[in-house]
Amino acid sequence: MQIEEWQSYSVYQIYPKSFNDANGDGFGDIEGIREKIPYLKKLGIEMIWITPMQPSPQKDNGYDIADYCAINPQYGTLLEFKQLLNELHEVGIKLMMDVVLNHTSTEHQWFQAAKQSRSNPFHDFYIWQEGVPGQPPTNWESKFGGSSWAYNEATAEYYLHLFDKTQADLNWRNPAVRSEIKKILRFWAELGVDGFRLDVINLISKPEVFLDDNQGDGRRFYTDGDQVETYLKELNEEIFRPYGIITVGEMSSTSMAACIEYTKPENNELNMTFNFHHLKVDYKNGDKWQLMPMDLSALKQLLSDWQNGMQAKQGWNALFWCNHDQPRIVSRYGNDTDEYRETSAKMLALVLHGLQGTPYLYQGEEIGMTNPDWRSIDEFEDVESLNQFKLLQAQGRTSADAFAAVSARSRDNGRTPVQWNESQQAGFTTGKPWLKVASNYTKINVAECLSRADSIFYFYQKLIALRKSEPTLITGGFVRHDQPEENVFAYDRIAGAEVIRVVANFTDQPVVFEWTNPIHLAETLLTNYEGDATNYQGKLTLRPYETMMWKGTVVV
Ligand code: TEU
Numbered sequence: 001m002q003i004e005e006w007q008s009y010s011v012y013q014i015y016p017k018s019f020n021d022a023n024g025d026g027f028g029d030i031e032g033i034r035e036k037i038p039y040l041k042k043l044g045i046e047m048i049w050i051t052p053m054q055p056s057p058q059k060d061n062g063y064d065i066a067d068y069c070a071i072n073p074q075y076g077t078l079l080e081f082k083q084l085l086n087e088l089h090e091v092g093i094k095l096m097m098d099v100v101l102n103h104t105s106t107e108h109q110w111f112q113a114a115k116q117s118r119s120n121p122f123h124d125f126y127i128w129q130e131g132v133p134g135q136p137p138t139n140w141e142s143k144f145g146g147s148s149w150a151y152n153e154a155t156a157e158y159y160l161h162l163f164d165k166t167q168a169d170l171n172w173r174n175p176a177v178r179s180e181i182k183k184i185l186r187f188w189a190e191l192g193v194d195g196f197r198l199d200v201i202n203l204i205s206k207p208e209v210f211l212d213d214n215q216g217d218g219r220r221f222y223t224d225g226d227q228v229e230t231y232l233k234e235l236n237e238e239i240f241r242p243y244g245i246i247t248v249g250e251m252s253s254t255s256m257a258a259c260i261e262y263t264k265p266e267n268n269e270l271n272m273t274f275n276f277h278h279l280k281v282d283y284k285n286g287d288k289w290q291l292m293p294m295d296l297s298a299l300k301q302l303l304s305d306w307q308n309g310m311q312a313k314q315g316w317n318a319l320f321w322c323n324h325d326q327p328r329i330v331s332r333y334g335n336d337t338d339e340y341r342e343t344s345a346k347m348l349a350l351v352l353h354g355l356q357g358t359p360y361l362y363q364g365e366e367i368g369m370t371n372p373d374w375r376s377i378d379e380f381e382d383v384e385s386l387n388q389f390k391l392l393q394a395q396g397r398t399s400a401d402a403f404a405a406v407s408a409r410s411r412d413n414g415r416t417p418v419q420w421n422e423s424q425q426a427g428f429t430t431g432k433p434w435l436k437v438a439s440n441y442t443k444i445n446v447a448e449c450l451s452r453a454d455s456i457f458y459f460y461q462k463l464i465a466l467r468k469s470e471p472t473l474i475t476g477g478f479v480r481h482d483q484p485e486e487n488v489f490a491y492d493r494i495a496g497a498e499v500i501r502v503v504a505n506f507t508d509q510p511v512v513f514e515w516t517n518p519i520h521l522a523e524t525l526l527t528n529y530e531g532d533a534t535n536y537q538g539k540l541t542l543r544p545y546e547t548m549m550w551k552g553t554v555v556v
Contacts, residue, residue: 001475003471003474003475004271006047006246006271006358007316007358007474008046008467008468008471008474009045009046009047009094009246009358010044010045010046010047010358010359010360010361010463010464010467011045011046011047011048011049011096011318011358011359011360011361012040012043012045012047012048012049012360012361012362012363012366013048013049013050013051013323013324013360013361013362013363014033014048014049014050014051014363015028015051015061015324015362015363015414015415016028016029016030016032016033016050016051016053016075017061017062017415017434017435018363018415018416018417018418018428018433018434018435019032019033019036019363019417019418020032020033020035020036020418020420020428021417021428021429021430021431021433022034022035024429024430024431025074025429025431026429026431026432026433026434027074027075027429027434028075028417028428028429029074029075029076030053030071030075030076030077030080030081030084031076031080033050033084034080034083034084034087037087037088037091037093038091039446040093041091041092041093042461043361043366043457043460043461043464044461044464044465045093045361045464046092046093046094047093047094047095047096047194047195047246048088048093048094048095048096049096049097049098049195049197049248049360050095050096050097050098051063051098051324052065052098052099052100052199053071053072053075053081054066054067054068054069054070054071054072055067055070055071055072055073056072056105057105057107057166059105059164059166059167059383060163060164060166060167060383061324061381061382061415063100063163063167063199064100064103064104064105064106064107064164064166064167065100065104065105065108066104066105066107066108066109067108067109068184068187069184069187069188081191082191082192085191085192085193089192094194094195094246095193095194095195096193096194096195096196096197096246096248097188097193097195097196097197098196098197098199099184099185099188099196099197099198099199100199101170101181101184101198101199101201101204102162102169102170102199102200102201102203102204103161103162103163103167103168103169103170104167104168104170105166105167105168106165106166106167106168107166110122110125110126110180111125111126111168114126114168115152115154115155115159116154116155117154117155118155118157123155124171124174124176125170125171125174125176125177125180126159126160126168126169126170126171127159127160127168127169127170127171127206128152128155128157128158128159128160129149129157129158129160129210130156130157130158131149131151131157131158133151136148136149136151136158137149137158137210138210138211138212138213138218139212139213139218140160140162140210140213140217140218140221140222141217141218142161142162142163142164142165143162143163143252143384144163144164144383144384144387144388145384145387145388145391146165146387146391148160148161148162148218149161150165160206162200162203162222164383169203169206170204171206172204172205172206172227172231173206173208173227178231178234181235182235182238182239185235185239186239186243189239189243189245190243193245194244194245194246195245195246195247195248196240196245196246196247196248197247197248197249197250198247198248198249198250198270199250200250200251200252201228201232201249201250201251201270202223202224202225202228202249202251202252202254202258202262203222203223203225203252204225204227204228204231205222205225205226205227205228205231206221206222206225207221207222207225219252219253223252223253223254224251224254224255224258228258228262229261229262229267229269232249232262232269232270233267233268233269236268236269236270237268240270241268246271247270247271247272248270248271248272248273248274248318248358249262249270249272249273249274250273250274251273251274251275251276252276253276254273254275256275256305256306256309256310256315259273259275259310259315259317260309260310260313260314260315262315263310263314263315263316264313264314264315265314271316272316272317272318272357272358273315273316273317273318274318274320274323274360275306275317277302277306278299278302278303278306279321279326281294281295281296281298281299281302282294282295282332282333288409289388289392289405289406289409290405291404291405291408291409294332294333296486296487296489296506297486299333299489300480300489303355303489304478304480304491307355307356307478307480307491308478308480310356310357311356311477311478316357316358317355317356317357317358318357318358318360319352319353319355319357319358319359319360320352320359320360320361320362321333321348321352321362321365322361322362322364322365322414323360323362323414324362324411324414324415325411325414326362326411326413326414327371327408327409327410327413327414328364328365328369328370328371328413328414329345329348329365330344330345330348330368330369330370331370331371331413332371333348333506334347334348334545335508335545336370336371339508340508340544340545341368341370341444342368342455342456342528343528343529343544343545343546344545345365345368345456346456346459346528346545346547347504347505347506347528347545347546347547349365349456349459349460349463350459350463350502350504350526350528350547350548350549351489351502351504351547353463353464353466353467353473354473354491354493354500354502354549355478355491356473356474356476356478356493359463359464359467361460362414363418364414364418364419365460366449366456366457366460367419367444367445367446367448367449367455367456367457368444368456369416369418369419369438369444370438370440370444371407371408371413371438372413372416372436372437372438372439372440373438373439373440374403374406374407374410377389377403377406379412379435379436380406380410380412381412381415381434381435382410382411382412382415384410384411385406385410385411385412388402388405388406389402389403389406392405392406412435415435416435416436416437416438417429417433417435417437418446419437419438419440419441419444419445419446420445420446420447421445421446421447421448422441422442422445422447422448425437426438426441426445427445427446427447459526459528462526463526466525466526466549470500470525470551471495472493472494472495472498472499472500472551473493473500475495476492476493476494476495476498476500477493477494477495478491478492478493479491479492479493479494479517481503481515481516481517482516483513483514483515483516485511485512485513485514487505487506487507487509487511488503488504488505488506488511488513488542489502489503489504489506490502490503490504490513490515492517492519494554497553497554497556498551498552498553498554499519499551499552499553499554500525500549500550500551501519501521501548501549501550501551501552502547502548502549503515503542503547503548504542504545504546504547504548505542505543505544505545505546505547506545507544507545508544508545509544510541510542510543510544511541511542512539512540512541512542513539513540513541513542514538514539515538515539518538518555519550519552519553519554519555520552520553520554520555521550521551521552522550522551522552522553523550523551523552524548524549524550525549525550525551526548526549527546527547527548527549528545528546528547529543529546
């Protein structure tokens with residue numbers, strides 16, 4: 001396999017609103033990011049992805065863009081953005097911008113014009129259907145709850161919004177829309193950004209005829225639609241390739257077959273894709289708002305299937321546990337008690353970094369940040385959480401039950417400010433943070449992690465370095481171990497005679513683990529307990545959340 005440079009990168013995701021506030025207004029900013037460049041460099045990542053920073057009414061924290069080619073003054077200025085970009089480049093870090101092209105804010109001037117009349121030139125920038133007031137054209141549901149259609153009196157029509165009603169879906173069938181989108185992408189590419197993360201990009205191709213979905217919420221009609229690949233090829237040819245842009249597509253409810261097509265090199269579409277299937281194994285009946293413990297066997301199966309399936313067809317995965325839409329992984333698939341938080345966070349980190357793909361690390365994950373301790377619904381900011389809290393009760397759940405579901409599943413779990421140190425507001429701001437700081441910041445913070453060689457931070461630093469020193473982690477084939485121990489996940493990465501073996505105990509109990517495919521163990525690359533384990537041959541007892549990464553050779 002020929003390795004492209006970007007395939008060995010590790011990426012760090014910044015949610016700027018919660019990253020670091022330099023001016024004390026409670027809202028993170030560009031200056032705050034600039035202050036932390038040495039910290040990012042120390043971690044060893046090659047690229048940062050920053051979620052949207054354009055002007056926005058913030059109904060969905062910037063995923064509702066009102067002006068594509070500008071910077072929200074709450075974050076700073078375009079000049080400061082350019083300075084940030086230069087300073088990152090000076091230390092060898094690339095910048096990936098988030099581009100939200102499925103929808104705009106209804107405050108965007110295009111929508112403001114479009115809603116005036118059916119004859120307005122911008123009208124056809126959006127997706128309209130007639131309907132009777134009070135009776136939306138289809139029964140499709142918004143991802144944030146409720147109907148995905150909103151009525152516009154002036155034109156006596158409904159517009160489509162797959163997300164919040166202030167996020168109107170763009171009509172990609174209109175060539176004028178695609179031409180504007182290319183102008184936007186060119187603007188940022190010319191400025192020197194290195195990558196694009198394309199928000200829900202597999203939802204951009206809608207059907208021509210809108211029908212009720214009698215089997216679900218409508219997603220089967222607009223997910224991975226028939227024109228997505230055509231549109232991506234167009235962007236690739238005119239923007240991504242000429243400017244050498246690294247791309248990752250966020251794929252909502254996608255399929256592996258689709259992700260293979262989006263990412264296999266000869267298709268010239270995207271470099272890699274995010275999918276979410278592995279983050280739904282704790283959804284009871286597939287419903288995010290119904291809680292259950294995670295199903296480890298489903299998780300292992302999904303990770304393995306995506307490794308094998310993508311690899312077989314030269315697709316490329318973006319690997320991640322956390323982002324700004326997900327609860328903290330250590331509170332979810334790990335164990336956030338004092339006893340096991342660090343050990344389990346390291347175990348999850350190692351399992352992910354051993355896989356083939358490009359790892360994405362989300363701010364705070366490198367110090368093992370947890371879900372906060374929510375006390376009241378008033379503490380939440382996220383539009384989805386607030387909508388769901390009401391909807392769940394309307395569906396008959398008690399307020400205590402709805403609160404428990406939202407507390408566990410809210411996107412705000414991942415959005416609380418980064419815990420930098422033990423000073424007030426965790427050193428995030430000198431003012432009042434826009435979202436509360438988790439109360440455990442005096443114990444869990446960056447300063448504490450940096451002061452201790454065995455911290456989660458340095459564990460990540462080692463994992464990131466291993467991707468550079470061990471090409472097998474990039475190229476190696478994936479082979480899952482067939483083992484009876486259901487609480488262990490074990491797999492090999494194999495390139496030629498070299499094997500990198502990963503084993504991990506996902507529980508707080510010791511498990512005896514035996515393997516049937518022997519290798520000559522040469523070296524322990526990393527473990528989360530003290531000591532060298534190369535003397536194990538075939539059988540060992542893994543302590544709670546114990547994980548190891550070994551290097552060896554195939555026994556012939
Ligand atoms: O998210 C897309 C998406 O579908 C989810 O992860 C979403 O948060 C989930 O389905 C809700 O249950 C992207 C962004 O990452 C997210 O922050 C935005 O809100 C969304 O698109 C709309 O732009």
